[in-house]
Amino acid sequence: MPPEPLLEATGIVKAFGSFRAVDGAGLTVREGEIVGLIGPNGAGKSTFFNCLAGDTQPTAGLIRFAGQEVTRAPADAHARAGMARSFQVPVTFEDMTVLENVMVGAFLRHPHRRDARERAREMLEVTGLARQAEARAGGLGTPGRKRLEIARALATEPRLLLLDEALAGLNPTEVRDAIGFVRGLHARGITLIVVEHIMEVILSLAERAVVFNQGKVIAEGVPRAVVDDPAVVEAYIGRSLAGRRLRRRRNPP
């Protein structure tokens, strides 16, 4: 019998009034995987992601993480259970130093200040922020803030890390660096769920891609295969264009 998956979400529904942002979506993640969550704007992937993180409670469905049911547990309980996340728009504790920001995360497993600080310093080394440790976090630019977010999340010593468009807003060089960095995290034994707009990122990072559209999972599988799935192409660029694109593929100019 295969081991129980690390995360198992089934039949997740999140309704705002009569609108169902997530409409019966599910996801299973095994320990050690990198799963990419993709889909056009408004597909419901961020809402689904927020349900997984406990930031918002699903209207219906079931979420099990690390052997516990966490469907309606608040976000801090998810963190204690071993789930960490980044935010699409980084939420930096601006008036604290970079080190202090990461210490807030480290305090979860290390209640004493000295231990938390030591742990936080290690995370700054890992994320390449060690030189800015004593700087005010509010002074960091976007790439720095994104790294800080990840350093802070890692300091909680998660088994599963949820990255919400962690690479958006970075330039191509920064994106390449970030991809290498995320691979490094995976090599450390952390399971990852990556929500991403940039297809290149999903293609080069994820072992498995899950495609959202209109609140539902419309395709799932190896990223290369998934992006050629007609249903996915249609969801992204519409039926007529999709037809043209497929034709062009068959008869290259």
Place this chain on the structure above:
Amino acid sequence: MRIGLGVAAVVLLLAAPAAVGDPFIQRVAALVLLTAISASAWNLIGGYAGQVSIGHAVFFGAGAYASLLVFKLFAWPPIAGAPFGIAVSLVLALLIGVPTFRLRGHYFSMATIAVAELIRIVVGNWPLLGAAVGLMGPAVPRGLADLSFLSPLPYFYIFAAVEAALLWVTWAMARSRTGYYLRAVRAGERAALSLGVPVLRYKLVALLLSAGFTALAGSLYAVMVGYVDPESVLGILVSVQMVIVAALGGAGTLFGPVLGAVILVPVQQATNAAFGGSGSGLTYIVYGAIILAIARFRPGGLLELLHWRPRRAA
């Protein structure tokens, strides 16, 4: 070297009122410390945790009324009422905090104003608490336990000891996990939650600590002044003063409330002396001007000025 200078400065400041010998100045110095105590207590929740209460008078009033009520009912020394005042404050803090801290935004601030005003009106109509007239302390001191002195000097030293204890508690808290968590809550609740911070619990801890010390400040006020009425200990001006004093010096900093009190209280006393009466009308104008000035020029308070220097190259 720096520690030596600090100790010398504190000793000098503590000895100064005794050396001056002018009772008016001694009284102002005692009031500065009393104001610093209540503002430092407010600072725990309003500064460090960033949950701005504009109704802390309710805790101050609980301490003040409890002190003179135990005298009225049982002829106990007023300071014996302090534990009751603190207990009532803690219950009120839970009643305000538990429902409003679940919500994000300004609900907590609004609830504190509402509860404080409600309690002021109830107390003003409650004969047991002297209704609108208020309560009196012992007319003549019956012994040392009444803590009733002609000279303001003993109050100055009592208040100094309490403020020192409160600053120590604040300092220890700020260095601990609790302090880091509270600053994270202030900076971004959602992010704090995602890092495993039980936000509601930490906000409540800060509020309870704050309410308890504010009640103690109220008891000390009643012991010194020997008289309380709804306006002087439960009025909104009492709440606003704590906010202004802490914000002026620097909310969320250890010594900000002390600095704010050192500046504001003498100004208040001077305007009262110069314009007569309780001066409450003018006090409002001064507060308004200070709010505008802080908002416009120094949102971090005056203490920020000390840290506001060009960064030296490492």
